[in-house]
Amino acid sequence: MSARIGSLTVVGSGITAISHITLEAMNSIKTCDVVFHVVADVLTESWIVENSKESKTLIDFYIPGQHRRITYDAMKDSIVREVKKGRNVCAVFYGHPGIFVNPSHSAVKELASENYPVFMQPGISAEDCMFADLGVDPATNGCCSIEATNFLVYSRAIDTTVPLVIWQIGMVGDPTYDPQPKTSKINILVEKLCRYYPPSHKVCIYEAALYSVSRSRIEWCELIDVGRCEINGISTMFVPPLSSPEIDSYFLTKLGLSIDEGHIKSIP
Known part of the structure; x- marks a missing residue:
């Protein structure tokens, strides 16, 4: 055709x-x-x-x-x-x-x-801005990126050894359009995150700058205190890793590699 x-x-x-x-x-x-x-x-x-x-x-x-x-x-x-x-x-x-x-x-x-x-055609996303502003390289150990309501309504394994990016936290639990962010359900999001992270785990509420003369919002707080933060329609949550990934010795040996202080090296 x-x-x-x-x-x-x-x-x-x-x-x-x-x-x-x-x-x-x-x-x-x-x-x-x-x-x-x-x-x-x-x-x-x-x-x-x-x-x-x-x-x-x-x-x-x-x-x-x-x-x-x-x-x-x-x-x-x-x-x-x-x-x-x-x-x-x-x-x-x-x-x-x-x-x-x-x-x-x-x-x-x-x-x-x-x-x-x-x-x-590709464009620059809020996540791209966030990686630049926070100095995070998602390719180092990986990264999980997910929408807030989707994170809540589905049961899935969360890898706490990689950064977790949660989009649209100001719309969590609301499938309708509302110009005002819905923060009444933000504590439900915190509740589920506390299944994987301690309440004291530091997270970032991030909003990329809309204008070149302004600065991005980078607000760090303890996970348990997220509900006290100002949450807007463009707010994204960045959750740093809780721990480092375990080494798979079998494949490390098979590749002829070693790990020294987190750096992968060839065995002489």
């Missing part, structure tokens, strides 16, 4: 206003027929409006009290409808367009199944 007329390019605006938009994303915003956008600040929104041929906000689909699934489906349908009209569409989402962005994935999946050209 030949490719259809019309296309979708999904891009991210990054976290910090305007400065995180990649050159690749800028080109798509400027050249596509219409640009849909959901961004976090007025500077980025203004830049998109000024630099696109035609722009449409998706923010209006957010209705307080409405299930977020309904909102995301409406966003997806709006994007897909324009592509099926034969237009080259760009959809801009805050942060990375493939991380916690349901309508981007659903639009790409639907259009790709019908043989429309679809592209998703």
Whole structure:
């Protein structure tokens, strides 16, 4: 089957206003027929409006009290409808367009199944900013990254030897859209975390800077005191490892390696 007329390019605006938009994303915003956008600040929104041929906000689909699934489906349908009209569409989402962005994935999946050209370009996520701000290398011993409500409702083994990143803690337990963070259930999140970590374990409440002239929020506290912290819609929790991983002597020997003060070395 030949490719259809019309296309979708999904891009991210990054976290910090305007400065995180990649050159690749800028080109798509400027050249596509219409640009849909959901961004976090007025500077980025203004830049998109000024630099696109035609722009449409998706923010209006957010209705307080409405299930977020309904909102995301409406966003997806709006994007897909324009592509099926034969237009080259760009959809801009805050942060990375493939991380916690349901309508981007659903639009790409639907259009790709019908043989429309679809592209998703990478962007800078809040997690990328967090690794830079906290000086954490997720590749050293690994990292677990999970959404707060998902962490609570499913039973899974948690590896306390690697960092744990918990997204959207200000929305925990609430599948609807609410412009105000839901902190009433934050202690339920703390309760489950205390199954794996002592109450005194230090965690970080993190919020990446939205503007280049501002600083990221990095607030450390004991796990048991998280409920006393200010929690916002963009708050992420970073939980450092509790201990170091155990050495697997069998495979270490088989590889002809040794470990000296945490560093892997070849055996002479």
